[in-house]
Amino acid sequence: MFYLIMLAEMLLGTLSAIYFLRSMHMFQLNSYRTDTHSIWLFKNSYKIFFSFKATKAKKPLVYTHRVIRMCVTAVIIYLAMVAVLVFCVRHWAIPIVLPFSPIFPIIANIINAPIEKINNNRYINDAKRIIDSMPNLITIGITGSYGKTSTKYFLHKMLSSKYITLMTPESYNTTLGVVKTIRNELRPIHEVFICEMGMKWKGDIKELCDIAKPKHSMITSIGPQHLETMKTQENIIEEKFSITNSITEGICFLNYDNEFIKNQKIDKNIIKYGIHEQNSDYQATDISVSEKGTRFTVRALCKNTEQEESAVFETALIGSHNVQNIVGSIAVAHTLGISLNELVLPVKRLEGAPHRLQISHSGNTIIIDDSFNSNPIGAKAALDVLKMFHGTKILITPGMVELGTESYRLNKELGVNAASSCDYALLIGQKQAPPIKEGLLEGKFPEDKIHIFDSFNDGMKFANELVTKTDNNPLGKKVILIENDLPDNY
Secondary structure, three states: OHHHHHHHHHHHHHHHHHHHHHHHHHHHHOOOOHHHHHHHHHHHHHHHHOOOOOOOOOOOOOOOHHHHHHHHHHHHHHHHHHHHHHHHHHHHHHHHHHHHHHHHHHHHHHHHHHHHHHHHHHHHHHHHHHHHOOOOOEEEEEEOOOOHHHHHHHHHHHHOOOOOEEEOOOOOOOHHHHHHHHHHHOOOOOOEEEEEOOOOOOOHHHHHHHHHOOOEEEEOOOOOOOHHHHOOHHHHHHHHHHHHHHOOOOOEEEEOOOHHHHOOOOOOOEEEEEOOOOOOOEEEEEEEEEOOEEEEEEEEEEOOOOEEEEEEEEEOOOOHHHHHHHHHHHHHHHHOOOOHHHHHHHHHOOOOOOOOOEEEEEOOEEEEEEOOOOOHHHHHHHHHHHHHOOOEEEEEEOOOOOOHHHHHHHHHHHHHHHHOOOOEEEEEOOOOHHHHHHHHHHOOOOHHHEEEEOOHHHHHHHHHHOOOOOOOOOOOOEEEEEEOOOOOOO
């Protein structure tokens, strides 16, 4: 009997560890925010306790120094609770502690907060010291609800033709991501530092500007994103434009095709760019698009000489939003002394940022990978790109998140837009599917072409096995748009 009890306690102890690590994984994805993770646990505790299906995490738990410190603290808490309970209820100690395992990361984070603050401040101050030691460094801060990562990649390619340039890699756009880039990669030889600045909570942009101290800034777009944390569109606008407050003698590059940006008045030296805005300092005109790419002319007004010049550009990238981002990058590069003609070749060699309308071919199937962090305007742009292709068009999407009270309306709007863009709609998950389906049906989309799956892999399997040979499509050509791929905590 004794051995059976010991075996049961070992099994329950193992289960406690599993629950703890699952919660720690989600806590990391929730940016170590106690408030955010507490709400997540309240809504999703079943995922911690009752998820028995083995699925590979899209972004596994990373055992950083912070996570290891939290694990040590949590183990101490766990052992202390068990020790106290053993004296009170003997063998019932571990079963009592078991349900509380998922909240141990929160408790450990609160206990470790002073240590983490000291460590973070040490890293941040070191990054500031490095920036201050390079007075001739040209730092360009880029933010936007969408388009900032693609623009960062484009601008890096263009500026690298003349300057020794560093950019924040991948989606390193948080405080610690930027700090890590500066401390590990920025060297005295660098002449330009392109710093992507993300935002999820009020004050994020200001904190990044205080660290990177941008000479020039760029706002690629403003839209309804992160409404769950920012609450209102006005808060988003205010936070995005806080990047301009750090600019003194530099230039703010603004996408004037965006109404939220265009309607703001700022007392700064600005350069406007876009496609539709006639008063832009840099405007793309004569745009022609095919499956092979895009050709357009950029008209540039040089503010120093008031002289207008132009050049014709070609790129393998497609989509009006890509043209906007390229024109914005051209505006910055041209202002920093690279002629339009010198930029023709770098633009021709541009490649899309990973998972942002990235096109690949496999036999008769074309995959348009737009899986990174979908937003309403970006999703519409992706659907417009899907329309351009010939063949059976298949949309795979789990919808959009972090839209707060606007979530249902905007996901329904996604469905309405998709109705005229695809032949099959494969919806992933149960949360966002209902409003998307409602929008599809409102757009007169055939209900038998709408399918809902529990996982992305199931949807992709269906798309790959779908027989699409028809009289109008004798080769059975497929075009699959992957629009958004939710992180594990969704």
